[in-house]
Amino acid sequence: MKGKKVLKIIGIILLIILILVVIHTIRNTIIISGLQNKVKQYSNSNNYHITATTQVSENTTMIINQYQKEEKQLLILERIVNDEKVKISYYNTGSRIDMFTETKDEKIAELGKVNEILGLNSITPLQTDNLWQTILYGLPTRITTVKVNDYECYSIDNFLSPYNLLGENKTEYDIEKETGLVRKIILDDQISMREYSFENVDDSIFIEPDISQYKIQE
Numbered sequence: 001m002k003g004k005k006v007l008k009i010i011g012i013i014l015l016i017i018l019i020l021v022v023i024h025t026i027r028n029t030i031i032i033s034g035l036q037n038k039v040k041q042y043s044n045s046n047n048y049h050i051t052a053t054t055q056v057s058e059n060t061t062m063i064i065n066q067y068q069k070e071e072k073q074l075l076i077l078e079r080i081v082n083d084e085k086v087k088i089s090y091y092n093t094g095s096r097i098d099m100f101t102e103t104k105d106e107k108i109a110e111l112g113k114v115n116e117i118l119g120l121n122s123i124t125p126l127q128t129d130n131l132w133q134t135i136l137y138g139l140p141t142r143i144t145t146v147k148v149n150d151y152e153c154y155s156i157d158n159f160l161s162p163y164n165l166l167g168e169n170k171t172e173y174d175i176e177k178e179t180g181l182v183r184k185i186i187l188d189d190q191i192s193m194r195e196y197s198f199e200n201v202d203d204s205i206f207i208e209p210d211i212s213q214y215k216i217q218e
Contacts, residue, residue: 056190090114098114141156
């Protein structure tokens with residue numbers, strides 16, 4: 001009798017655990033799918049400006065500004081170390097890509113030598129190919145509610161998609177509830193903040209700097 005009672009208790013415990021896992025999986029799938037649907041209108045945009053500011057270390061900050069308007073692209077990378085800045089700008093006019101590098105000592109231009117602009121990752125880190133992947137990747141994920149600046153967000157911790165950058169010890173994406181846009185990324189000790197604007201990029205942003213101020217790299 002005592003053995004049967006023990007087995008019954010174990011069975012009840014396992015049933016409770018199973019129910020909790022099912023509830024956790026359903027909740028995560030609903031939240032992740034909802035964010036995927038909300039961000040689609042932004043992912044398909046070809047007129048946007050994204051700013052990503054990353055605190056790489058105590059004295060190093062990386063700022064990325066990415067502009068897109070139809071076939072035109074501009075990517076500006078700024079690395080600031082102890083108040084000393086290096087700036088690299090990539091201009092894609094649709095026919096070629098020109099790169100301009102600025103340091104405190106010199107300005108260098110490389111015209112038409114770059115084949116591709118490698119900018120920020122996809123606007124959404126929750127990319128999956130189907131519902132089963134959403135369920136699978138979302139199973140180990142912990143989702144809580146946080147506030148990033150003035151944005152109400154879901155904190156997505158440990159979403160193990162192969163499309164994402166993954167930290168060795170910590171991978172967290174804070175995603176705005178209303179839009180599905182990423183507002184904060186934590187990869188181990190690095191923290192990156194993002195801001196967006198859509199459908200208002202002006203053509204003037206794609207005008208290249210005065211080439212006469214640069215040394216042409218042959």
